[in-house]
Amino acid sequence: MPQAQRASTPTEVLAGLVERVTFHNEENGFCVLRVKARGQRDLITVLGHAAMIAAGEFVQASGSWINDRKHGAQWPIKPTTSRSNR
Numbered sequence: 001m002p003q004a005q006r007a008s009t010p011t012e013v014l015a016g017l018v019e020r021v022t023f024h025n026e027e028n029g030f031c032v033l034r035v036k037a038r039g040q041r042d043l044i045t046v047l048g049h050a051a052m053i054a055a056g057e058f059v060q061a062s063g064s065w066i067n068d069r070k071h072g073a074q075w076p077i078k079p080t081t082s083r084s085n086r
Contacts (some may be wrong), residue, residue: 014077015060019043021053035059048077 016037022045023032029049037044048061061077068074 011062011064013060013062014044014046016040016044016058018053018055018057018059020055024050024053033059045071045074046077047074 014035014037016035018033019036020034020043021031022034023030025031029051031048031050031053033046033048033053034043035046046059046061046063048063053059063077066074066076
């Protein structure tokens with residue numbers, strides 16, 4: 001009996017500088033960031049969770065593109081690492 005194939009989106013790694021923190025919920029860490037990523041001309045909308053995040057920090061995360069009907073192209077991420085560039 002053939003096994004069912006799982007539809008999966010390939011995971012990629014994104015790295016770049018946080019240009020703006022559009023939204024950050026201090027209670028659960030959910031954040032919406034605008035990131036200038038390596039290899040990308042325009043800012044990227046990144047969705048994820050971070051206890052603390054600020055503009056000017058460098059972030060690296062894995063995830064894959066989605067296209068939200070209301071908000072357009074976004075990058076929901078798995079756990080984030082960041083460091084200050086200040």
